[in-house]
Amino acid sequence: HSTERSCLLRELHRFESIAIAQEKLEVAPPTPGQLRHVFFHNALPFVGFGFLDNAIMIAAGTQIELSIGVVLGISTMAGNTFFSSLFLPPAAALGNLVSDLAGLGLAGYVEALASRLGLSIPDLTPKQADMWQTRLSAHLGKAIGVTVGCILGMFPLLFFGEEEEKLEEK
Helix, strand or coil, X not given: CHHHHHHHHHHHHHHHHHHHHHXXXXXXCCCHHXXXXXXXXXXXXXXXXXXXXXXXXXXXXXXXXXXXXXXHCCCCCCCCCHHHHHCCCHHHHHHHHHHHHHHHHHHXXXXXXXXXXXXXXXXXXXXHHCCHHHHHHHHHHHHHHHHHHHHHCCHHHHCCHHHXXXXXXX
């Protein structure tokens, strides 16, 4: 929206003016509290991304395997052929495609939910935001966030045991 664009432009100008003013000043590195804030600010949305990505991939891959895969003879996600042991099984690959496409559509909702949870943007100067400690904290937050999200997103595996047993009986 135009109001969001003007707000963003104002903040960019403010950030740029602070950066110009501080170009000549020596800035202290971020405090441990600021680095924790950066970590959690980056981790929270990636928990959501990892959760949705894994949950959708597992559910879609399993459904592809149980429906279309049986008709087309696509290998199982567990991989019981020579081809599937060398390459990503087609059902899992198609499940990953569905998950990636869903992720494109859901990205804005995940970010909106993370901002609604009250996690504000860390208050850092431009120089502090560009320091290696801040970048490391942000990358660690993203990596740990997506790891936790992917582990939590494995919950559909709890429900698919019965369907795999039915498939094996057929």
